[in-house]
Amino acid sequence: MAVTVTRPEQIVDVGLGGGPRPRDGNGFHKNGGSHDGDGGDGLNFSPARYRIGVWVAIGSILMLFVALTSAYIVRSASSNDWKPIAMPKLLWLSTALILVSSITIEVSRRSLKRNNNGAYSRWLINTVVLGAGFVVSQLFAWRQLVRQGVYMASNPYSSFFYLFTAAHGLHLLGGIFALTYLLLRTTKKRATIDGELRRIGAADAATIYWHFMDGLWVGLFALLIFWR
């Protein structure tokens, strides 16, 4: 590829502008919508940063749960003291709440894309409420179990049950924290293109994370139900 000799300051432009760039082809540059390219140019902000960051974070959280669920499967086969507990009915409510919250956050994100800031914050609030409802429902499920005399140390199944719900709950609280940040800091349109890209990038990242929390819970719940 013949690269013309260009003075650096001529090449600098904001992400939205596009235009010919002396960029080599390589697989890491996916086009992410209206703006041009995910490739950074070092000193400029590229909105893909938040998305990449959240996917990388998801990779590491997934590995944590892969480790814990592998331990669950190994432990279930390693002795005869494995006693599944009666699953609290409330967990179905939790599951319903978090599934619906995935829909509401998607609606919220799409409202932002359509520049409807009112709907964006409304649906964000709905999502936070549903997320908080999920956490409360999980806590009540714990209380139910404690009333039945099922504790962390009762048997390995209950140990893993409390561990999974607690670990997932903590990560979900992180998600609620992120959504609260969005509500406090990103509900108003920003003046600059860069500010808008950051706003959309942050909302995208939080949405991806929230869907992951939803999927993770469904996976853990299924494991707890079907691998008893």
Next chain:
Amino acid sequence: MAEATHPEVHRHPAPTGFIRKYIFSLDHKVIGIQYILLALSAVVVGMIMSVLMRVNLSWPGTHLKIMETLFPQGAPGGVMTPEFYLSLVTMHGTIMVFFVLTTAPQGGFGNYFLPIQIGADDMAFPVLNMMSFWVTFVGFLVLLLAIFAEGNATVGGWISKLGESFAGGSGTVGPIGGWTGYPPLSALGKIAGPGQGAGVNLWIISIAIFCVGSLLGALNFITTLLNMRTRGMSLMRMPLTCWAWFTTAILALLSFPVLLGGGILLLLDRIAGTSFFIPGGLYVSGSTVPLHNGGSPLLWQHLFWFFGHPEVYIAILPGMGATSHILSTFARKPVFGYRAMVFAIFAIGGLGFFVWGHHMFISGMSPYSAVAFSILTLSIGVPSAIKTFNWLGTLWGAKIRFTTPMLFAIGFVSLFVAGGITGLVLGQTSLDFFFHDTYFVTAHFHLVMGVASIFGMFAATYFWFPKMFGRMMNESLGKFHFWITFLGVYAIFVPFHAMGLLGMPRRYASFGEYEFLKNSHSLVLFVTIAAIITVAVQVVFYFNFFWSMFKGKVAGDNPWEATTLEWTIPSPPPHDNFAGVVPVVYHGAYEFSVPGAPNDFIMQTEPEGVALGAELGGASGNGGNGHKA
């Protein structure tokens, strides 16, 4: 258009106050130096522990006044107890692996140079970067607390107030179970021996905190490299250092969560009464362990080594990257087989996830899985050999400039081969049955992951010091440091192989009672003297490091005549690295001795057609790999 982006160029303005500038700094360069200083402090603790161990092995019953003062219970009369020795083994390993070999290569040099080498003004998430250092630092403090919680009755008394499982003050300097913390003994609490109460709890908490810090760092490295490369910095034009840091970050990202998960389970076994790892019917220290049943100690080994094996590559890959970079620079030749080097890094990193079982050959695993793990382990020899071959190819026929960083880089190659070759011995089940838990294993991993990685970091320090501090380190002191250290580490670890062949077991506090080891005492003594000399000569390095910071010869922008982006900017670099200018890259990272070029090196930023004759104009365009010329 240039004006439009200027507000973005300074994403965070240069700080003015002392605290924002040097303590809670967002600047990746300051954070990198903080990591390096943390490693330089931690390694002193680790080295003192190793000398104490050697002294005990060679001259059992040595009276040390300071030990009596600091640890009146662990070293009554200044003479260390066997349990004290075991806790030294544990803490030496933990400190060295986590707070030296993981912090300096990746958190230190990676943090400082990855953004500059790809032409970025900082990491992708500066706040996370700052948090990653301070979280790691807290982890180190908690580990130091473990030393005093067990070793000092007063501190132990305070810790004991946290609950029964935090009983401390048992007269060791931490847990006695080794850095691998195998259950069931690590899961039972103080009944399992001195140091196994508060010591193990604090040890687990420290490592869990460390995991979180490393994960924040890895997240930042990966995002930065994928998202913030400057114009023209295609993946195949990156310096090999960046490839190494990138691969290391991926390994950390995928392996540390597994250790974190295992650590949580272990801690719950200790403080919440669960039985993940504790089997039923255990009889320990004269009594039966109540209330636990059915756990699997092997489960911990699987989780631990799934992390533990990638961890050794986390330690050494940055050293490989630095070595490739430095060999090429001082051989004045392109890296031989750049693409092969990149793929070999990935192959080593990838295979590293499928070989953890070779740490468990004697655990009673199925011989069929052992064979699978064995074959996968031996296959790591292939990418390792590719790398070694290419390093030699880079040196072949070169007019080498024997500077101190070059000497250490060559030393790295030597140590990597010497230590790696015994990996092929230990990777075979039949041989490992004999060598497991002998000094042969200790020799293997010290040479290949310990000393080789450290040589990579010494090379990196001497090489990048002028960029970091604007002054050169003293060459004569550096060469003196190199030769004594190089000969010293071989004098320490080659005899270890012989001890292993004799069947000398690891982790024993003394060998006096064993008839079959009576004749090896002179060997033990020789190693101890070599160790003391080698440790002592590190004082020269520390002196050189801090003295040169203020009194060294002033370095220009590019004292080594190197090609990569960090050498295009002032030493030390300004706050946002490139002073608001976006660097544009036209060349691969290793264009040395290009025919027809006026100099024997072409900077990555040199516009094409200016430095080269017209006939070579297209040599390093799309995907230029640096050795086409």
